[in-house]
Amino acid sequence: MxxxxxxxxxxxxxxxxxxxxxxxxxxxxxxxxxxxxxxxxHPGAVGIIPITNDNKIVLVEQFRKPLEKSIIEIPAGKLEPGEKPEVTAVRELEEETGYTTDSLEYITSFYTSPGFADELMYLYLAKDIKKMAQPVDGDDDEFVERMELTLEEAKRYVSNQRIHDAKTNYAILYLEMMGLK
Structure with a gap:
């Protein structure tokens, strides 16, 4: 037991x-x-921390209906049936940011809301990202705006709650611990 x-x-x-x-x-x-x-x-999800060659974090801003406001987040999305998390990570990176990568590093996984949900989120670091010549289309009902922030800028966004979700806060803490400059 x-x-x-x-x-x-x-x-x-x-x-x-x-x-x-x-x-x-x-x-x-x-x-x-x-x-x-x-x-x-929930089928599970992935979050991706994309880092540009000049050490900026690629984030997306999107409206979140449960919150009735837009927030800035790392790219993320749910696993499709039978899909491996690393496949989901690259797909979401491409759809939401127009970047792709061959350098995907698994960081960790965590439960997002274990008090009432079984969603397990896998977190990946994407380095050596490249702009896609032909960006892929995202979901028909998803509208995002890409932005690139330094770690210091992202930390300011956390303090004024423009970044206000757990996965993105975790990502920023991770980058700070790893010494991103």
Missing amino acids: KKFEEKTIKTEKIFEGKVITLQVDDVLLPNGKTSKRELIK
């Missing part, structure tokens, strides 16, 4: 969409009582 395990008694699927599935589980708690858990099932 896993420490503090909650055994699922019943699962009720509430919604199945393009990106997520919402379910409610009845669970048996370690103390013998029961409770309900509202869960989001």
